[in-house]
Amino acid sequence: xxxxxxxxxxxxxxxxxxxxxxxxxxxxxxxxxxxxxxxxxxxxxxxxxxxxxxxxxxxxxxxxxxxxxxxxxxxxxxxxxxxxxxxxxxxxxxxxxxxxxxxxxxxxxxxxx
Amino acid sequence: xxxxxxxxxxxxxxxxxxxxxxxxxxxxxxxxxxxxxxxxxxxxxxxxxxxxxxxxxxxxxxxxxxxxxxxxxxxxxxxxxxxxxxxxxxxxxxxxxxxxxxxxxxxxxxxxx
Numbered sequence: 001x002x003x004x005x006x007x008x009x010x011x012x013x014x015x016x017x018x019x020x021x022x023x024x025x026x027x028x029x030x031x032x033x034x035x036x037x038x039x040x041x042x043x044x045x046x047x048x049x050x051x052x053x054x055x056x057x058x059x060x061x062x063x064x065x066x067x068x069x070x071x072x073x074x075x076x077x078x079x080x081x082x083x084x085x086x087x088x089x090x091x092x093x094x095x096x097x098x099x100x101x102x103x104x105x106x107x108x109x110x111x112x113x
Numbered sequence: 114x115x116x117x118x119x120x121x122x123x124x125x126x127x128x129x130x131x132x133x134x135x136x137x138x139x140x141x142x143x144x145x146x147x148x149x150x151x152x153x154x155x156x157x158x159x160x161x162x163x164x165x166x167x168x169x170x171x172x173x174x175x176x177x178x179x180x181x182x183x184x185x186x187x188x189x190x191x192x193x194x195x196x197x198x199x200x201x202x203x204x205x206x207x208x209x210x211x212x213x214x215x216x217x218x219x220x221x222x223x224x225x226x
Binding site: 006036041042043044045046089091100101102103104105106 | 148154205220
């Protein structure tokens with residue numbers, strides 16, 4: 001039973017355009033969401049997070065949107081740069097329960113020149 | 114400051130053997146989590162240790178076990194290795210809150226032949 005779903009295994013975006021990575025979750029108890037970025041041969045690095053009390057969080061070129069009613073979140077990268085080519089993992093956790101983080105399977109983003 | 118250190122980086126074992134992987138968290142971090150990453154399944158949670166106690170456990174068989182020492186360093190053990198255990202094993206440390214997510218190590222690439 002996959003509680004965090006990233007339905008697009010890969011995504012190609014032109015450099016300078018907007019990249020939108022999507023994530024759906026099934027468990028309404030999740031109250032904290034994170035995005036991680038992973039380059040080959042490296043561990044994932046934390047990118048941005050959002051609490052369920054918000055619907056948007058912005059950090060430079062990265063913005064995460066949360067739609068609780070649809071159990072959907074998305075990561076927007078504007079403008080996309082070559083260094084953004086990586087695998088992006090969406091993750092969710094229960095803030096008031098434990099520290100277990102549930103990850104999606106990841107989306108590989110290719111930024112095209 | 115030093116990041117999360119995982120040793121060894123690469124490991125080749127034969128079926129039936131057992132293996133121990135090591136993780137040294139960021140200084141001051143008391144929570145250590147272990148994840149298995151495979152191409153088809155993404156990042157899957159194995160278990161989490163906090164102050165030498167296992168606080169959470171994922172859905173892996175009992176062949177996968179771990180422990181945490183008083184200095185927060187953690188080890189993961191897999192006994193009776195199977196071919197399907199070949200994966201990248203990632204360790205992540207955190208303070209225990211969710212302000213910045215987890216910091217991951219670069220992982221140990223285990224190949225079972």
